[in-house]
Amino acid sequence: MNIDHHESFQHMIDESLAGSISAEREQSLREHLDTCVPCQEYLSASNRVIAGLGDFSFEVDPTLNARVFASLRLPAQQVQAAQPGRRRWALISVAAVILTMGGSFVDLQFGDLIASIFDIQRMQVRQGLLAFWIVPSLCVLLLFPLLPLLSKAGTHREERIL
């Protein structure tokens, strides 16, 4: 068996250890390893390296966790304090729903009455309610479902610069 042949299988051993080998090549490698002593030694040495890497135990300062916990407290409170902003948006959207429904209700129930009081046409009342009440409320209402999407886009942008 020539050196190139062994090198080819030893490269496959490296691929296998790195987790980048195909099932077919893995099978071929297993069969080769059954009979090839140099490649068995190569695998054994590789496995000893990997096992040896697990035999290091670094000392960690016992106060490190406490220091980390302490340093996180204040920033965590600031993050938590930023949370009500979302709740505020939720309240605004609920208000927008009520306003939209309220505007439509006023138009349907009191449109004629308003038109007669101000001596204007019914259509003008409807247009006024639409322009200054219903459409603005609807816009706020429609904006709310878009917030998570906008937030997600912001998150992706943040991840790119992380």
Next chain:
Amino acid sequence: MESARQQIALGLRQGDVVVLDALVEQYQYRLVRYLIYLLGRRDGVDDLVQETWLRVLERGSSYDGQSRFEPWLFRVARNIALDAMRKRPMFSLDSNDDRGVRPSPASNEPSPFPLAARTEDADRLARSLQTLESVYREALVLRFQEDLSLQEISVVVGAPVSTVASRIYRGLATLRPQFGGEQHEH
């Protein structure tokens, strides 16, 4: 598993100290180990660990809970370490290299690896690890200690999967002669 990741993502978004404390407890040693392998030194690692957790809190909303937490955490730690190298010459690592980081030059500080070796085999590896380039040490610790896939390591180090694989092969090739393994170049 999926829900655990989602809980982490939610906890980070909300700045939940219970979730944060649990993450610190769970990952602290692994973070320290990763940074030691990356930098090849023990000095200054604790400061980087603290900065990493602060960054985790600040940028927690960018963890989506879809993928494993570890690669995201190590990527944050790596960026903190690279920033520190640029700002503080004490780390003395050249991060302008396209592979990310290079080994630190000789310093008076003792190597962290012989001190941490707990077996004879680890002791044999310790000297080679200190002279091994950072990118190879990093690839080895992420693959064989953290059990990250090549794709996950690729995300951490910001390099193609083929480059990551090549670093693992080279790292192994450098250390293998300690145990009589035949060495060859890919």
